[in-house]
Amino acid sequence: MEPILLLCLSLLAHGAEAACRDARFVGTVLPLRAQQLVVAPTRSPAANRLRFRHDVRLTVPVAVGAPPQNVTMVLDTGSELSWLLCNGSRVPSASAPPRAPAAFNGSASSTYAAAHCSSPECQWRGRDLPVPPFCAGPPSNSCRVSLSYADASSADGVLAADTFLLGGAPPVRALFGCITSYSSSATANGNAAATNSSEAAMGLLGMNRGSLSFVTQTGTLRFAYCIAPGDGPGLLVLGGDGAALSAPQLNYTPLIEISQPLPYFDRVAYSVQLEGIRVGAALLPIPKSVLAPDHTGAGQTMVDSGTQFTFLLADAYAPLKGEFLNQTTALLAPLGEPDFVFQGAFDACFRASEARVAAASQLLPEVGLVLRGAEVAVGGEKLLYRVPGERRGEGGTEAVWCLTFGNSDMAGMSAYVIGHHHQQNVWVEYDLQNNRVGFAAARCDLATQRLGARA
Structure with missing residues (x-):
């Protein structure tokens, strides 16, 4: 059996040191942090x-x-x-x-x-x-x-x-x-x-x-992490069995394998099959062919800890944007600036005070990325990102917020990418031995406490 290596994750917005301790494991404990x-x-x-x-x-x-x-x-x-x-x-x-x-x-x-x-x-x-x-x-x-x-x-x-x-x-x-x-x-x-x-x-x-x-x-052969939002602690585990660490019940989706080299398919990425996208209870009318790699390999779906937000190809992004805007008409005011695009790929943007967004976040429709055998659900505060340095309204009372799903085509990418922002409070396990990735909703701060790791 592989040795268990347990690491702590802490978002240190102000540079504070975090150390992790665990008396129940023989393995080694060290901090992993989400750096702003x-x-x-x-x-x-x-x-x-x-x-x-x-x-x-x-x-x-x-x-x-x-x-x-x-x-x-x-x-x-x-x-x-x-x-x-x-x-x-x-x-x-x-x-x-x-x-x-x-x-x-x-x-x-x-x-x-x-x-x-x-x-x-x-x-x-x-x-x-x-x-x-x-x-x-x-x-x-x-x-x-x-x-x-x-x-x-x-x-x-x-x-x-x-x-x-x-x-x-x-x-x-x-x-x-x-x-x-x-x-x-x-x-x-x-x-x-x-x-x-x-x-x-x-x-x-x-x-x-x-x-x-x-x-x-x-x-x-196996590693997992649980990323806490804000400055809460989380975990990274290298090796071992997630079940032995009291990990939540995981829903697994198989890794997609394509033996033939294709120009736009990354064969060493953690590629999974996107089956559909829902906004609230509404499953978007996206053809299955749009969500699967084409004959060139373009259109694969990758789970990536190195990318912050999630990116969708234009034919899937457009209906998501339209449905989200439709369902949030009474909650958020659109930015109303057609030329505004955050980070070159995020153009579903709004203007609102921090208090308004805080109140609306619990009412926003959940966005679900439906995978084969699993789902990554994105809701609440994870749906919106405040654009740094952008203020609107008299006296700058309103901030600019953008939906945290971007347009892959606008970013020059030919794939769907599930970024780590949408993996917050999700236990994600990469099981290379069985060629699958597992997901489970989790309170990552509580998972850290349950495993005996303290910041």
Whole structure:
């Protein structure tokens, strides 16, 4: 049986430290946190469009190397190769450079080893990474990696290996990208606040099903998390049996497998089958063909901890938007600005005071993502997001709120993505041994207390 590794999750909006303790488990306990990145909205000159950018991410502290160096890494089930900012890395910044996180120093680790051109690792030509490792040639003969992401961020560096320690668990050796050049939409746009934190992440922990992911390299067959809203505590569990940890009764949906390579289908993502979408009791009249991958692979549905909100293809987003607006006419006033698009993909927006939204949130119709054998239900405060820095009305008494479902087509994506905002207060289990993902409604703060972990 796999060793159980129990981790605590805490949303630290104000940077407070959180530590977790559990006397009943032999495993190791450490914090996983949902980190809020405060960034100012940036507008496109042509219209009132705010650029697509993730501003919340789940992070976990890890120790790497010997002697161990403490790093903070984004937990991303939508990515494969893990990476760390390394000494000498270049990160674009504004004219007043933000305080960047300390970089990992490979030369200070006795267990660090960079892959060379002739190494088997550099000859790896698997199907998973869009750009496989490649040789830089003389004089360095280093094995290079180049990574890019949907939000226009990118990372370049060398392929390397070192030991990873999560709390007091035995160290595991894994390949990762030692990044020397990194850029993102936040740093490229000069949003210094996005990285102006001592808790800023200095890497990414790739957790998809690819050959080079941390999950695959370490032989992890099961992991789960429960994300609490606000600043409440939650849990991340690596390995073990969820039932043995008093996890709620899960409804499982099978992972979708397609053996034939298709240009727009990510075969190493946690892909599930979306069967329908409901708003309140109304099941939207969306053809099944719209919800299934087409002959190119476009239209798959992915469960992704690395994406904040949920994205739907246009043919499903349009009826959802229309039905939600229809059912909330008496509760919320539409923004009434046709050119306003938050993060380039969210155009179902409203204007209301915080008190008005608080009162209306309990009356909003629940949105259900109906999966094969399970459902992800989104209700209450999770349905609306207040756009930072946007005020309307005389004296700025009203804020701007947008529905937390975005249009994939507007964001330049060809898939449905269930983001971690809609996974709050949901126990999510990734069962790789049985090729399925389980969901259950949960009070994540209470689950933490039940398992003996205290912030």
